[in-house]
């Protein structure tokens with residue numbers, strides 16, 4: 001693929017997650033993350049380490065499934081994570097979580113713009129796909145902020161009904177290094 005995930009808008013940055021950050025995810029998780037990602041129970045440290053190691057291996061060997069840390073540019077602190085995963089059907093599945101203390105400050109919208117920018121470079125012919133529960137108002141607003149529109153829905157194995165929102169290739173939001181679209 002050749003595209004580098006790491007990018008910044010001057011306020012926050014996204015960059016490949018490191019194995020050590022499995023701890024940060026466990027420490028920062030809250031009921032919303034457990035519920036919205038369908039984990040069933042809080043993530044344990046060993047489980048988080050397994051998942052993060054898989055992300056890192058996948059990123060290093062294939063350049064795929066680039067799960068990123070969202071990092072505050074001033075403090076360098078990890079404040080969430082996000083992902084743009086190329087699926088077998090050609091959609092780039094976009095996911096995100098912002099740790100509770102940093103919610104409601106535009107972090108997710110900024111991170112998703114950076115991910116959209118990365119995806120336009122890494123997967124130029126692939127539309128973006130968001131899968132969001134109907135009552136997840138904040139997440140729906142994040143998807144819509146990059147122009148996603150509802151195209152369908154699915155029921156996942158744990159019974160949750162997810163809306164599909166898509167951004168077509170031609171509509172994909174791009175941001176420059178300065179950060180604003």
Ligand SMILES: CC(C)(COP(=O)(O)OP(=O)(O)OC[C@H]1O[C@@H](n2cnc3c(N)ncnc32)[C@H](O)[C@@H]1OP(=O)(O)O)[C@@H](O)C(=O)NCCC(=O)NCCS
Nearest residue numbers: 032036096097098103104105106107108109137138139141
């Ligand atoms: C969804 C989530 C990532 C949003 O992160 P965030 O950084 O707080 O979002 P932003 O501050 O960028 O706000 C995005 C939009 O949601 C709105 N919003 C934020 N929090 C909200 C809330 N609690 N209720 C309603 N709207 C909310 C904002 O006003 C903004 O909308 P606007 O552009 O129309 O003004 C965060 O709530 C989270 O991590 N939730 C748990 C995990 C999750 O649900 N992930 C998504 C799974 S599909």
